[in-house]
Amino acid sequence: SAGALLTDDVRRRVAAMRAALPDDVAIGMHEHNNLALGVANTVAAIQEGATLVDVSLAGLGAGGGNCQTEALIAVLEKMGIKTGVDLWPLLDVADDVVRAQVMRRRIEVDRLTITMGYASVPASYLLHAIRAAERFGLDTRDIIVELGRRKVVVGQEDMILGLAAEMAGVKAQEET
Numbered sequence: 001s002a003g004a005l006l007t008d009d010v011r012r013r014v015a016a017m018r019a020a021l022p023d024d025v026a027i028g029m030h031e032h033n034n035l036a037l038g039v040a041n042t043v044a045a046i047q048e049g050a051t052l053v054d055v056s057l058a059g060l061g062a063g064g065g066n067c068q069t070e071a072l073i074a075v076l077e078k079m080g081i082k083t084g085v086d087l088w089p090l091l092d093v094a095d096d097v098v099r100a101q102v103m104r105r106r107i108e109v110d111r112l113t114i115t116m117g118y119a120s121v122p123a124s125y126l127l128h129a130i131r132a133a134e135r136f137g138l139d140t141r142d143i144i145v146e147l148g149r150r151k152v153v154v155g156q157e158d159m160i161l162g163l164a165a166e167m168a169g170v171k172a173q174e175e176t
Helices: 007-020 038-047 069-078 087-102 111-119 123-136 140-149 157-175
Strands: 028-030 052-054
Touching (some): 038 052, 038 069, 111 123, 111 140
Parallel strands (some): 028 052
């Protein structure tokens, strides 16, 4: 979803799949947290019939991170959905191992990761967009939004430099 789906979007998609597929077919959800909806969207997917959810401790993942395992477990338990997972050791591993020893940097929902979710652009574009913006004197967010407008998918990252050059040329023409 590139962290771009709203909760109602998730509900509609999962409900449609559940209605169209036999009960023995698993439906899964891999939710990014770019709009800070990773846990809420995963809960919505479960409520609509998703039987597999892909999560990560401390939200470890690209962009704004993924649905945070320990937060999801806490929410499900509060909802009365038994997970069979012992929350306290899970919280300890998330903090003492993943955050302290594995992560190079903290996962943050910040201006760029929010923009990625807002524009429906996959996280694989982020570093390329930052570099192109620096090279051509542009705002990274403008590049990300234009990528979203063009409905890019994973694997098209090589077109970012051309797009940034094009945008810089338009910007230069507007300034003269």
